[in-house]
Amino acid sequence: MPSKLSWGIIGTGNIAGKFAAGLAVSKTGKLVAAGSRDIKKAGEFVQKYGGKAYGSYEELLSDPAVEAVYISTPHPFHAEWAIKAAEAKKHILCEKPIGINHAEAMSIVDAARVNKVFLMEAFMYRCHPQTKKLVELLKNKTIGEVRVIQTAFAFNAGFSPESRLFKNALAGGGILDVGCYCISMSRLIAGTANGKDFIEPLDVKSFGHLTETGVDGWAVGILKFPGDILAEVSTGVQVTQQNVVRIYGSEGSIELTSPWFCNGKILLSKGGKTEEVAYDGSGNLYGIEADTVAEFADKLKAASPAMSPEDTLGNMRACDMWRNGFDFFYDVEKDGAVIPTVDRRPLLARKTNKMKYGKVPGVENNISRIVLGTMLEGQVFHRPAAHVLFDEFFRHGGNCFDTAYVYGGGKADITLGQWIKNRNIRKDAVVIAKGAHTPACNPIDLKAQFLQSLDRMKTSYADIYMLHRDNSDIPAGEFIDVLNELKDKGLVKAFGGSNWCFERIEEANKYAASKGKTGFSVVSNNFSLARLVEPMWGGCISSSDADSK
The missing domain is CATH 3.20.20.100 (NADP-dependent oxidoreductase domain)
Known part of the structure; x- marks a missing residue:
């Protein structure tokens, strides 16, 4: 990639402004365009942060000067525009959650793979030196064997049915807004403890409170990972919590006082003593994220602890499991609802398909x-x-x-x-x-x-x-x-x-x-390139034997 990666921003809300400000102080990026469905808003945005204003996302994706896009629309629109960005051969940083469920995430990951573009879900803390230091401590078994993980990310926004935080049609609620951070951190910690970049839970038990709009006001989950590691994930948009991460091991504990915005301390408690662990916390959180994209764009996925597409798929599935545990489904996911195509295009067979x-x-x-x-x-x-x-x-x-x-x-x-x-x-x-x-x-x-x-x-x-x-x-x-x-x-x-x-x-x-x-x-008898030794299910008959051939 060139020394300065040219970015376009899709969606001009609050988080887009934070990313644009971080991009301005990044080492590798520059803003060249911003798109909104309202050209006036796009104009106001670029007046503040620079670049060219577009009154539609399609126009932005058609701009050859844009090499990478940051997608910051409301959750239900992530999949559509990530897929269309991939088809336009733009590298993609998509705000979390990458989609509203694992199914949408599969489509996005596949689109990036087919079109050979970089894809990363924007959990900015995963790119920060604080998280890298945490992984280093865990790999070195500083607290022995990891036993219990506690993560929380919540805030009290009151209640407003028209707010994106509570609107069912916009996939509101705590789990997808901030609870997904807790899932991603728990999978990272448990994975590191198991000698991997991340790992999937074996089981999820969960409870939550649904608001009158049918989204989660607050929710708690318990995840069981390989090695009998247990994780508590807690979130909400109607509850005030200590937004910290605590990891308890066989020989001590670690606490991150600001795990998500990375402006706090790493506290190591061991042998009756607590000390602060030093790390390089300099740099803008969003600027570091943008630099991570530029660093790995040619490789099409970032190195851990930043989010890879495989990591994203696991995270979305775990979020699905959390929601499923207390029967939390968005209206569009329920029986009888019309689920649109992910890219919002009519369903037609591609003329270039090779089906026989x-x-x-x-x-x-x-x-x-x-x-x-x-x-x-x-x-x-x-x-x-x-x-x-x-x-x-x-x-x-x-x-x-x-x-x-x-x-x-x-x-x-x-x-x-x-x-x-x-x-x-x-x-x-x-x-x-x-x-x-x-x-x-x-x-x-x-x-x-x-x-x-x-x-x-x-x-x-x-x-x-x-x-x-x-x-x-x-x-x-x-x-x-x-x-x-x-x-x-x-x-x-x-x-x-x-x-x-x-x-x-x-x-x-x-x-x-x-x-x-x-x-x-x-x-329709069982067919396999492998020889059937024992039937997978009782009564199965092979069509791969000599007589069938």
Whole structure:
């Protein structure tokens, strides 16, 4: 990078002013542009801090003089503009939280990766020498083995339903505003204690108070990390706390009196004595942050303890877990809500996609060779994750989605159905539904589960229906009879078996031919490049064996 990195600022609020002031005294940066949806505000901003004013963010991103952008809009707009900045080949420093949930963070990180631009979430304390000194103390085991971590970041803003701090539509509340700092610090400390840059919690227990606007007024979480390290995270926008960090080890303790703004002391208590640990605290907090971006821009991610994209993903997931622990969801994340595309563009398949397609008799649409599962195992907030993943799959040319009656106790059916409805793409999508899983693998349950899956998805038909398991105690013809009944009613276009052996498939199709009925046209047995030694789940049949090949 050149000696002076040219910055544009997206959003001209209070925090943008602090960053601009820090940038002015940084070693490596200069402000060349600022954008606001209000050209008057942009003009006032650049009059104070310098640069060119833009009345839209698009105009700023189109300016070739801008090499890096600082995104300081309200939380729900971070993802859209981070993605568009990446597409414009601008390096990105995005104000925390990078998105309102882990799903949005995934999209942003992927956009930066695809477009080969630097990305860092703006936890400015992570770039400061105070935090580097803390990591050094922990690596040297100055207090022995880390046992307990206490972090707090809170303030009392009263209550104003129209304030961004309390507005549901702006993802208000304590956790995303300042509680995310506590999560990031705890993951850093526990990670260092485990010999890593950061580490993810094994479990999160949480409680909180929701205001009348449905955002958290105050909240507390307990995180359990590897090594039995326990962390208490405490936050709020309606409570006054000591905003400190305390770390208790087997041989002593460390306290940061100003962990977030880095203008306090590091206190080391050990052997009955407390001493102040010296570190170089000179330099503007935001200027150091800007210099960190310039230092690592060519490497596309910063070195720890600054936030890397991987660190950000873990932090957002832990924040999701904190919120999920006391049923705190934003309105846009709730069942029935319309979740927009992350970049706010219409959902269309990219013309440059490399997807390959096949055909199944009875199904009108070409079917993408890659089929996307809908179980979303491991995701904290299923609906946001589904919308982000399904959108991206569709844009890459994917149109075939696999769901099942048993997935998530019906959650997969519901989530897929809501996404299809929100995006208005039922005619473009190929839906594979599955049912009659053991022990309910019989013709009666097959029909009942299939109809319930259609109801969950709010669709009048499935393109393909798979029997999830087989029951060799029942003649294959009995299954064929029920499947043909559903097909004749227009409820399914094609059908087949998942985890059916060749002999049973042949039995089913011979019966169908003898009765002038439709037989199996699809089979979905387990396929892997690795040889299946033991089934991952009971009843799984491999399609990677010699006979299948």
